[in-house]
Amino acid sequence: MSAKTAGADDADVIVVGAGMGGLAAAVCLAEAGKRVVIVERAADVGGKVGTHTHDGVTFDTGPSLLTLPDVLAGVLGRAGLTIAERDDADVVLVRPRPAFRYRFADPSWPSVDVHTEPERTLASVADALGADAGRELGAFLRYAQGIWDASKDDFVFARAPTAIDLLRLGLTRPVDMLKVDPFSSMRRAIDARISHPALRLLLLRYATYNGSDPTTAPATLNCIAHVELTLGGFGVKGGMGQLARALARAAQKLGATIVPHTDVTGLVRDGDRVTGARVKNHDGSERVLRAGAVVVNADVADLRARLMPGVARALPTPGTPSLSGATMVLRARRRTDRVAHEVLFSADYHDECADLFRRRRGPQEPTVYVCAQEPAHGVTGWAEHEPLFVMANLPAIGGAAGTSVTDDGHEVLDRARGRLLERGLIDDDDEVVWRRTSADLARQFPGSHGSLYGAASNDRASAFRRPPNAVDGVPGLFLASGSAHPGGGVPLCVQSGVLAADAVLAAR
Numbered sequence: 325m326s327a328k329t330a331g332a333d334d335a336d337v338i339v340v341g342a343g344m345g346g347l348a349a350a351v352c353l354a355e356a357g358k359r360v361v362i363v364e365r366a367a368d369v370g371g372k373v374g375t376h377t378h379d380g381v382t383f384d385t386g387p388s389l390l391t392l393p394d395v396l397a398g399v400l401g402r403a404g405l406t407i408a409e410r411d412d413a414d415v416v417l418v419r420p421r422p423a424f425r426y427r428f429a430d431p432s433w434p435s436v437d438v439h440t441e442p443e444r445t446l447a448s449v450a451d452a453l454g455a456d457a458g459r460e461l462g463a464f465l466r467y468a469q470g471i472w473d474a475s476k477d478d479f480v481f482a483r484a485p486t487a488i489d490l491l492r493l494g495l496t497r498p499v500d501m502l503k504v505d506p507f508s509s510m511r512r513a514i515d516a517r518i519s520h521p522a523l524r525l526l527l528l529r530y531a532t533y534n535g536s537d538p539t540t541a542p543a544t545l546n547c548i549a550h551v552e553l554t555l556g557g558f559g560v561k562g563g564m565g566q567l568a569r570a571l572a573r574a575a576q577k578l579g580a581t582i583v584p585h586t587d588v589t590g591l592v593r594d595g596d597r598v599t600g601a602r603v604k605n606h607d608g609s610e611r612v613l614r615a616g617a618v619v620v621n622a623d624v625a626d627l628r629a630r631l632m633p634g635v636a637r638a639l640p641t642p643g644t645p646s647l648s649g650a651t652m653v654l655r656a657r658r659r660t661d662r663v664a665h666e667v668l669f670s671a672d673y674h675d676e677c678a679d680l681f682r683r684r685r686g687p688q689e690p691t692v693y694v695c696a697q698e699p700a701h702g703v704t705g706w707a708e709h710e711p712l713f714v715m716a717n718l719p720a721i722g723g724a725a726g727t728s729v730t731d732d733g734h735e736v737l738d739r740a741r742g743r744l745l746e747r748g749l750i751d752d753d754d755e756v757v758w759r760r761t762s763a764d765l766a767r768q769f770p771g772s773h774g775s776l777y778g779a780a781s782n783d784r785a786s787a788f789r790r791p792p793n794a795v796d797g798v799p800g801l802f803l804a805s806g807s808a809h810p811g812g813g814v815p816l817c818v819q820s821g822v823l824a825a826d827a828v829l830a831a832r
Contacts, residue, residue, distance in 0.1 A: 334359075334613065334615065335358075335359045335360060335613065335614075336353070336358040336359040336360065336615060336616050337350075337353050337359070337360050337361075337615055337619060338360075338361050338600065338601050338613050338615040338618045338619070339353075339361070339362040339363070339580075339618075339621055339804075340601060340618060340619065340620045340621055340622055340631070341363070341365075341371065341588075341620070341621030341805070342362050342364035342366075342369040342370070342371065342568075342572065342584075343369075343371025343805065343817065344371060344373055344567070344818050344821065345621045345805045345808075345817040345818065345824070346362060346364075346371075346619065346804055346821060347362070347369060347571035347572055347574075347575055347621075347821065348399045348804070348817075348818040348819075348820075348822055349621065349802075349804045349822070349824045349825045349828075350362050350575040350580045350619075350821075351399050351400075351402055351403060351571060351575045351580070352399065352402065353619075353825045353828060353829070354575055354578035354579050354580040355402040355578050356829055358828075359579070360575070360579070360581065361580070361583060361613060361615070362575065362580060362581065362583065363583050363588050363601065364582065364584045364585075364586065365585070365586065365587040366584065366585075367585060368568075368584065369568045369569065369571070369584075370568030370569075371568075371621070371769070372386045372387070372769070372776070373386045373387055373565060373567060373568045373814065374386045375563060376653070376758050378653075378655070378757040378758060379655075379706065380706075381703075381704070381705055381711060382565070382703075383563065383653055383697050383703060383711035383713065383758075384564045384565055384695075384701070384703075385651065385758060386564065387813070387814050388695035388697070388700060388701075388713055389552075389558070389559070389665065389695075389700075390417070390557065390559070390560055390564065390567070390814060391551050391555065391556070391557050391558075391813075391814075391815055392555065392815035393407055393417060393558060395819050395822075396415070396567065396815065398822070399571065399574070399818055399821070399822060400414065400415065400570055400571070402574065402578070403574035403575075403577045403578050404577070405573065405574050405577075407570070409558075414570055414573075415560060415561075415566055415567060415570045416560070416561035416562075417559070417561075418558060418559030418561050418700070418701055419440045419556070419558060419559075420440070420559055420663075420664035420665075420699050420700055421439060421440075422437035422438060422439050422448070422663055422664070423438055423439055423440050423557055423664055423665060424557075424663070424665045424666070424667065425437050425663040425666045425667075426438070426522075426525075426526050426669065427666065427667065427668045427669065427747065428522050428525065429669055429670060429671035430521075430522070430671075433521075433522040434452045434453070436448065436449060436453065436522065436523075436526065437663070438526075438553060440556040440557060441556070442465060442553055442554045445461075445553055446458050446461060449523065453520045453522060453523060454520070456519065456520075457518075457519070457520045457523050460517060460518050460519060460520070461518070461523060464514075464517050464518060464549065465549060465550055465553060467513075467517065467546070468546050468547050468548075468549045468550035468553075468554070469547075469550045469554060471503055471505060471543075471546055471547040471550070472547040472550045472551065473503070474497075474499075474500035474503040474504050475500075475503075475504045475544060475547065479787060480810045480819065481810075481819065482823075483792065483794075483809070483827075484790060484791070484792035484793065484808075484809035485787060485788060486788055504544050505543040505544055505546070506542050506543070506544050506784050507542075507784065508543040509539060509540055510528065510530075510531050510543050510545055510546055511538050512543065513543035513546055514546070525669050525673050527546070527549055528673065529667065529669075529673075529691070530545065530548040530549050531548075533548050533552075534646060534777045534780070534811055534812050534813060535645075535646025535775060535776055535777040535812065536646065536647075536781045536782050537780065537782050538677065539674070540681075540782045540783060541780075541781050541782055541783075541786075542781065542783070542784045542786075544784075544787075545781060559664060559702070560701055562701065562702065562703065563697065563701045563703050564701065564814075567814065583603075585605070585606035586603050586604070586606065587603065588601045588602065588603050588631065589602045589603065589630075590602045590630070590631055591620075591632045592614070593632075596797070596798060596799060597798075597799045597800045598618050598632075598798060598801040599614060599616075600613050600615050601613050601615075601618055616800065617800045617801075617802060617831070618800060618801055618802065619802045619804050619821075619825070620802070620803050621804050621821070622769075622770070622771070622805060623770065623805065623807045624642075624771070624778070624791050624805070624808055625642065625771030625772065625773070626771025627803075628642075628771070629770075630770060630771065632801075635795065635798060635801070638795050638796060638798050639791050639795065640788070640791055641789060642779065642789075643782075643789045643790070644780050645720035645772070645773045645774075645775035645779060645780065646720065646776055646778060646779060646780040646781075646812065647680060647718065647720065647777070647780070648717070648718045648721065648733075648762035648773075648774035648775055648776060649715050649717055649733075649762070649765075649776055650716050650718050650736045650737045650760070650762060651713065651714065651715045651733075651737075651759065651760050652713075652714050652737050652740075652741075652756050652758060652759035652760070653712065653714070653756070653759075654711070654741075654754045655705075655709045655754060655755045655756075655757045656709055656710055656750050656751070656754040657709055657750075658698075658705065658708055659710075662696040662698065662699055663696065664700035665693070665694070665696075666693070666694045666696075666749070667692070667693050667694075668692040668743055668744070668747060668749075670687065670689040670690060670691045673691065676689065676690065680718070681719070684719045685719070686716075686719075686733065686735055687716070687736065688739075689739070689743075690716035690717065690736050690739055690740055690743070691716065691717070692715075692716055692740045692744065693714070693715045693716070694713070694744070694749065695713040696710060696712055697710070697711045697712070697713060698710045711757075712750065712754075714737070714744070716736045716737065718733055718736060718761075718762045718774075719762075720773040720774050720775040721766055721773050721774045732761040732763040732764075732774075733759075733760075733762050733763070733764075734759075741756070761774075776806075777806050777807075777811065777812025778790070778805070778806045778807030778808070778811065779807065781811070790807075790808065790809045790810070790811060791803055791807070791808045791809065792808070793808060793809055793820065793826075793827045794824075794827035794830075794831065802827050802828050803820070803824060804817075804821040804824035804825075805817060809823065810823070
């Protein structure tokens with residue numbers, strides 16, 4: 325990462341962390357003419373959108389699919405950068421065909437391919453599972469679109485909602501309130517609309533996109549099916565790490581300064597107002613950076629526990645941490661029939677959810693997700709091998725959920741590798757070249773407990789417990805991350821940064 329050196333210990337805005345939300349906030353604030361300094365403890369930008377290089381090949385170690393690319397396009401466009409399905413774009417989108425292949429444990433259920441074009445997905449489902457399944461999925465996607473259209477402007481692209489906002493929606497727009505479907509669960513809504521058990525599993529899995537339990541998460545989250553299956557899930561040429569690098573270039577083009585290898589050890593207050601941050605440089609020296617506002621792009625739990633313990637009373641009660649994940653990258657012998665993304669469901673998905681959310685242990689038989697980064701992102705692998713990213717879900721290792729989890733992922737990854745071997749998707753001598761457990765995640769991202777998406781959305785009140793982008797009663801403090809509004813995942817983290825920047829500018 326190229327980075328400027330901070331020239332003075334002051335700025336209009338300090339951004340703590342160069343993850344997707346922090347970078348997006350910096351772009352928006354710098355475009356508005358603010359002097360922005362981004363302080364990042366790691367050597368590179370991106371946060372959980374990370375990369376690793378092994379034997380000359382760079383591969384992604386975090387998110388592997390981009391939805392809602394228009395959110396990112398809006399931020400990059402502020403600096404004149406583009407994201408599009410064109411080779412001359414600054415960020416080139418990839419549309420793999422097919423996008424996903426779902427494999428089921430029941431041998432009588434054929435695998436199902438889905439595509440970035442909904443009409444091709446509907447045809448594929450009908451071919452694999454029957455005409456009734458195709459018709460039911462079409463109706464379900466119309467239902468999911470209704471949720472998205474009725475809720476996005478109020479609950480995603482606007483300030484953090486309150487229970488009063490939901491009541492107001494019910495009184496002023498009762499039809500939209502019904503479309504949002506907040507009083508049913510994902511599982512009940514899916515079971516009521518979908519007959520084929522394989523298609524039910526495919527749709528239930530979308531709860532894990534924000535680390536939640538499909539048996540208790542509100543049916544509102546069924547909008548995720550619309551976002552991916554109708555609006556499309558894309559790859560990024562060169563890997564998802566290109567997104568973070570593009571945001572960093574945009575921020576620097578507009579005048580923001582990125583300071584890597586520098587840890588923020590606490591926030592500074594003048595009375596009630598936050599006026600800066602204490603930082604520790606890579607050489608161990610310390611100093612104070614002063615600013616009119618601070619945007620925290622870190623887990624809100626780290627803000628509570630370490631950066632500013634007194635802020636806890638100004639924030640909502642913490643929710644249950646979302647799922648964690650055990651991940652690894654295999655140096656796998658190249659195959660011509662790889663699909664960009666594959667999911668191998670466990671034999672009993674509901675029992676797996678019970679392991680994850682109620683027994684709080686690594687699943688005995690994990691559902692395994694695989695991203696083949698060559699077809700997914702056009703990544704160039706080794707001479708005869710390609711990088712395969714593999715993930716299995718785990719509970720977070722502690723926090724508001726209660727007890728710690730003893731299996732931090734090594735055993736689950738071994739079981740996942742065994743399932744890939746059984747299915748013939750890898751060879752016995754394919755080498756694991758990188759791995760990360762939930763404990764590793766917790767160490768890398770303080771306060772996260774290893775969770776991937778901040779707090780889970782396991783009940784209808786979850787959206788109202790997510791911290792807002794401007795902290796009430798603490799002027800000068802703003803939040804931009806997956807643990808703040810509107811939630812986790814690449815596009816929502818970017819949107820969190822946009823909303824935090826809007827709040828900074830409105831406050832000033």
